[in-house]
Amino acid sequence: MDLDKTDRAILMALQADGRATNASVAESVGLSETPCARRLKRLEADGYIEAYRAVLSRQALGLGLMAFTQVRFGVHSRELSDRFEREIQAIPRIVSCHNVSGSADYLLLVVARDLEDYGIFMRDVLRTLPGVTAVESMLSLGEVKRNAGLPLL
Template sequence: MTSLDRIDRHMLTILQQNGRISTAELAETVGLSASPCARRLKRLEDEGYIDGYHATINKAKAGITMKFFVEISLSRHQVDSIQEFEHAVMDMEEVINCHIVSGGYDYLLEVVSRDLESYELFTRQLHRLENIKDIHTHLSIRQINDRSVVPVYA
């Protein structure tokens, strides 16, 4: 992989803010002509700096009214038990993020739900998993920041 220069970083920042921007508009914004901009964009995609393009969905309009952060502690930490848990969580559509974390628990899940009843059904799914020792839930009252644009340090 090549290192990123100022123009590459600027392109990545713009694309995070507007993934539907045309190559011509992107080129104009970063001060290039269309052909060199298109080549840079292709290189950034080929080298894996861009994982994909997607739409950001309005959660409320999609029927999601609640968000939870769920701390999970496992009872067993053997490879098979961990893989079984991780595969189960990846199949749960309510789990929009899952992190292995350090500290007092093993995983932190970000979970969305239509309502409390739907969340209860989700927790019943979790309780059916054999390897779970503890579940602690935190209800998000209000989101202060929803930053999807990340700084580009490379």
């Protein structure tokens, strides 16, 4: 389905504020509430909206360190990759994981309280995951842009 200008405006409004009421979204996109609600239900049913969630503060939660971690495998097999991917699903401090091309096999975004906490996590968890033979970390010195939502091209 192609998104029209109004659908895109609804999606942008919800990306900016996932708790926006139907009335406020309708007003911001120039619709009455009923047509806006119908469009919203259709956007949800068609899979454009996957979920609604709160964005939590890392600082308030005491997670001051963010690391981009490259993971390499020594042996590449489907079974090993599947085991690795299953295990990382259960590790909350791995915020995201991507299977990538290039010198690494996976790129993880990991949060920790501080450098010592991250070091312990590396030693006791990351390096013990199935297939992992090398781990390289890049520590974030400051977040310039936070996930602001997807562009609606």
